[in-house]
Amino acid sequence: MSKRKLTRQQRWRIEKIQAERSKRASRHDVDDAAALGAGEYGPEREGRVIAHFGRSLAVAASEDGTHYRCHLRANLESLVTGDRVVWRLGEEGSGVVVARGERDNVLERPDARGQLKPVAANIDQILIVFAVEPAPHANLIDRYLVAAEATGIAPVLVLNKIDLLPDDGGELKALLDRYEALGYPVVEATTQRPDGLDALHARLTERTSVFVGQSGVGKSSLIDRLLPDEALRIGALSEDSRKGTHTTTTARLYRLPSPVADDGGELIDSPGIREFGLGHLTEDEVTQGFIEFLDHLGHCRFRDCRHRQEPGCALLAAVERGDIEAARFDSYRRILESLNTPGH
Numbered sequence: 001m002s003k004r005k006l007t008r009q010q011r012w013r014i015e016k017i018q019a020e021r022s023k024r025a026s027r028h029d030v031d032d033a034a035a036l037g038a039g040e041y042g043p044e045r046e047g048r049v050i051a052h053f054g055r056s057l058a059v060a061a062s063e064d065g066t067h068y069r070c071h072l073r074a075n076l077e078s079l080v081t082g083d084r085v086v087w088r089l090g091e092e093g094s095g096v097v098v099a100r101g102e103r104d105n106v107l108e109r110p111d112a113r114g115q116l117k118p119v120a121a122n123i124d125q126i127l128i129v130f131a132v133e134p135a136p137h138a139n140l141i142d143r144y145l146v147a148a149e150a151t152g153i154a155p156v157l158v159l160n161k162i163d164l165l166p167d168d169g170g171e172l173k174a175l176l177d178r179y180e181a182l183g184y185p186v187v188e189a190t191t192q193r194p195d196g197l198d199a200l201h202a203r204l205t206e207r208t209s210v211f212v213g214q215s216g217v218g219k220s221s222l223i224d225r226l227l228p229d230e231a232l233r234i235g236a237l238s239e240d241s242r243k244g245t246h247t248t249t250t251a252r253l254y255r256l257p258s259p260v261a262d263d264g265g266e267l268i269d270s271p272g273i274r275e276f277g278l279g280h281l282t283e284d285e286v287t288q289g290f291i292e293f294l295d296h297l298g299h300c301r302f303r304d305c306r307h308r309q310e311p312g313c314a315l316l317a318a319v320e321r322g323d324i325e326a327a328r329f330d331s332y333r334r335i336l337e338s339l340n341t342p343g344h
Contacts, residue, residue, distance in 0.1 A: 040090060040091055041088035041089065041090050041091075041095070041096060042088055042089040042090075043088065044086050044087070044088055044098065045061060045062070045063070045086070045087055045088065045089065046061075046062040046063075046084065046085070046086060046087075046101075047059040047060055047061050047062055047068070047084075047085050047086075047087050048060050048062065048082065048083065048084055048085065048122075048253065049079050049080065049081050049082060049083045049085060049097075049253070050067065050081065050252060050253040050254075051081060051251075051252045051253070052079070052080070052081060052251075055071060055072060056069055056070065056071045056072070057069075057070045057071070057072060057079060057097060058070075059085060059087055059095065059097065060253075060255070065255060068087070068089065068093070068094065068095050069093075069094045069095070070087050070094060070095040070096055070097050071094070071095075071096055071097070072096075072097050073096060073097065073098060076097065076098075076099070076100060077100060078118075079097065079100060080106070080118045080119055080120055080121050080251070081119070081120045081121070081251040081252060081253050081268055081270075082120045082121040082122045082123060082208065082251070082253055082268055083100055083101070083103065083121050083122065084100070084101035084102075084103075084122060085097045085099065085100050085101065086098050086099040086100075086101070103121045103122060104121075104122045104123075105121065105122065105123060105151070105152055105153055106118045106120070106121045107119055107120045107121070107123055107126075107151055107153065107210065108151070110277070110279065110280045114279070114280065116280060119251050119270065120210065120251045120253075120268045120270070122208060123153050123208050123209070123210050123268065124153070124154065124207040124208045124209065125153065125154045125155070125156050125203075125207055125208075125209050125210075126148045126151065126153050126154070126155050126156070126209075126210050126212060127155075127156050127158050127187075127203075127209050127210065127211050127212070128141070128144045128145065128148060128155055128156065128157050128158065128212055128213060129158045129160055129211055129212070129213035129217050129218065129219050129222065130144075130157070130158070130159060130160070130213055130214070130217050131159070131160040131161040131216070131217040131218055132159070132160075132161045132162060132164040132165050132172060133161060133164055134216050134217070135172070136172075138175060138327060138328075138331055139331045139334055139335070140214070141157070141175075141179070142290075142328065142331045142332070142335065143278060143335060144212065144213070145184070145289065146278060146281070146285075146286055146289030146290070146335065147212075147277070147278055147281070147289070148212075149288065149289040149291065150281055150285050150288075150289055153210075155184060156184070156185045156186075156187060156203060157176065157179055157184055157185065157186045157187070158186075158187045158188075158189055158200065158211075158213075158222075159172070159176060159186065159187070159188050159189065160189050160190065160217055160218040160221075160222060161190055161192075161217075161218060162188045162189065162190045162196070163190045163192040163193060163196070178325065182291060182292055183291065185203070187199050187200055187203050189222065191218070191221050191222065191225055197222075197225060197226075200222070200226075201265075204226070204256060204265040204267070205265050206265060207265060207266075208253075208265075208266040208267075208268060209265070209266070209267055209268070210267075210268050210269075211223060211267070211269065223267070223269055226256060226267060227254050227256070227257070227267065228257070229257060251268050251269065251270035252268070252269055252270065253266055253267070253268045254266065254267045254268075254269065278335065278338070278339065279339070281339070283306070283336055283339065286332070286335055286336060286339070287307070287332070290328065290332050292323075292324055292325075292328070293315060293318075293324065293332075296314040296315050296317075296318045296323075296324070297314070297315075298314075299314035300312060300313050300314045300315070301313070308333075315329070
């Protein structure tokens with residue numbers, strides 16, 4: 001469908017609005033510079049972005065975890081939840097962010113137009129949640145692993161609702177054993193037993209984590225158990241006395257309360273990053289997302305080998321020798337086929 005052509009008056013109105021926004025941002029930055037120069041802001045302090053509300057941020061002070069409403073200087077790059085920042089506290093109790101620290105990594109998701117946008121930063125692990133019911137299939141797990149590998153952030157498999165497993169673990173236990181053999185950590189969890197989240201608590205300790213997974217696997221139930229106090233979910237920081245209450249649709253960072261993680265576990269949650277798609281990945285990125293392929297890549301007879309039926313393909317040879325599981329290779333091919341299928 002072609003884009004609707006704007007009239008001259010519509011273009012003028014859009015340009016006027018954009019100019020006014022730019023003017024306000026510039027004026028705000030000038031006011032900040034004057035206030036900083038006049039000593040109206042305190043000394044520089046370190047903190048971490050825990051939420052985003054339009055042009056303002058919620059920042060947790062590194063020294064004691066206290067939350068402050070801050071705004072961003074116009075000359076700074078855009079910030080996302082999880083960013084480490086340098087900020088200064090103003091006389092009225094709010095602050096200004098003056099610098100962003102180096103990022104260890106950044107999690108990007110495609111927007112409505114398919115362009116990658118950063119949504120969170122400085123993440124230690126992506127927890128891929130699936131459940132005994134609805135029963136997962138290997139290709140779905142592989143898709144999430146490929147998406148996680150593409151971010152450069154370590155994936156962890158979390159099997160939820162283990163109270164529904166048969167005593168011997170069944171076929172699902174055998175499937176998980178294969179992923180553990182590849183080097184992926186597997187954590188079992190259930191909200192139906194007093195000790196059902198102990199292994200998950202241990203995995204979250206001293207790490208910043210993100211949960212992903214398809215609908216119905218119990219992500220929300222796990223997060224609600226990990227964050228029982230609703231007041232932790234930003235609360236008053238989303239209020240603005242001049243403009244009413246603001247809500248955030250971006251990712252939010254929560255400090256996990258004791259006894260969930262005594263040593264600093266944090267959880268970044270956002271509905272926008274709970275589901276992972278592969279439509280933004282190239283064939284090469286999907287191939288590299290199968291970690292057992294890595295030792296064989298680059299050894300094919302032809303440099304442009306696509307690992308289908310080409311003679312001298314190192315991956316096909318590895319499958320024949322048993323170095324790569326045939327089921328995983330079949331799953332890899334299905335994912336590649338889905339990239340060229342509308343709706344995937």
